Amino acid sequence: MRIPPYYRRPGWQRFFAGAVIGGLGGWAFFLFQFGAVHEELVIEINKQRLQIEEQEEQIEVLRSEERRRNQENEQKLTIQDIELLFTNEKTMELNELALYELKQQAENEVKFLNGKNIESVVEGKELIKKAVENKLYETGDNEFRLSIREMHIYTTLELHLKILPPEQETS
Numbered sequence: 001m002r003i004p005p006y007y008r009r010p011g012w013q014r015f016f017a018g019a020v021i022g023g024l025g026g027w028a029f030f031l032f033q034f035g036a037v038h039e040e041l042v043i044e045i046n047k048q049r050l051q052i053e054e055q056e057e058q059i060e061v062l063r064s065e066e067r068r069r070n071q072e073n074e075q076k077l078t079i080q081d082i083e084l085l086f087t088n089e090k091t092m093e094l095n096e097l098a099l100y101e102l103k104q105q106a107e108n109e110v111k112f113l114n115g116k117n118i119e120s121v122v123e124g125k126e127l128i129k130k131a132v133e134n135k136l137y138e139t140g141d142n143e144f145r146l147s148i149r150e151m152h153i154y155t156t157l158e159l160h161l162k163i164l165p166p167e168q169e170t171s
Contacts, residue, residue, distance in 0.1 A: 079113050079121055081156045087149055092163050098139040105137045106146055106161060113157055121153055132159070136166060 084103050086092075094102075109131050113121055121128070129148050137144045143166045150160035 076155055077118050079116050079118060079153075079155065079157050082107060082110055082114055083156055083158045085158065085160050087160050087162050089163065094139075094163070098142070101139040102137055102144060102146070102163065105135075105139075106132060106159075109135060110157065110159070118153060118155075121157065125151060125153065132161070 084106050086099065086102070089099055110128060113128070129151070132146055132148055135145075137146060145164045145166055147162045147164055148159055149162050150158075152158040
C-alpha cells in the first residue's frame with residue numbers, strides 16, 4: 001500500500017501550507033493571549049498581596065489597641081490604692097504620730113486587698129468590716145477601736161473610719 005503523492009498537486013500544497021501557517025499563527029495568537037492574561041493575573045495577584053499586607057498590619061494595630069484597652073480595663077477593675085480617712089480625728093485630739101500609727105495598723109489589715117478584683121472585694125465587704133472593727137489598735141499607751149462609717153469601693157478603696165475608745169462598742 002502506498003501513500004498518494006499529494007505533495008505534487010498545488011491545491012494540496014496550498015492546503016498544507018495554510019494549515020502550517022494557520023497552526024503557527026494560532027500558536028502565536030495563543031502565546032500572545034496567554035501572556036496578556038498571565039500579565040493581568042500577576043498584576044492582580046500583586047495588588048491583592050499588597051492589600052493583604054495592609055490589612056494584616058491594620059489587624060495587628062487593632063489587636064494591639066485591643067490588648068492595651070483590655071489591660072487598662074483590667075486595671076480599672078482592680079483595687080489600685082487604699083485610702084483611709086478618719087472622720088473624728090480632730091475631736092479625739094490625737095497627735096500626728098498616734099494617727100499615723102493607727103492608719104498604718106489599719107492599712108496592714110486591708111493591704112491584702114490591693115490588686116484584688118473589685119467584684120470579689122464587694123462580695124467580702126462584711127469580712128473587711130469585721131477585720132477592721134474587731135481589732136484593738138495600740139498606739140503608745142492607748143488602745144483604740146476603729147469603726148467603718150463609709151466604704152467606697154472602686155479602683156481606690158476608700159474607708160472612712162471613726163476612732164473609738166476601747167470600752168465603747170461599735171455602733
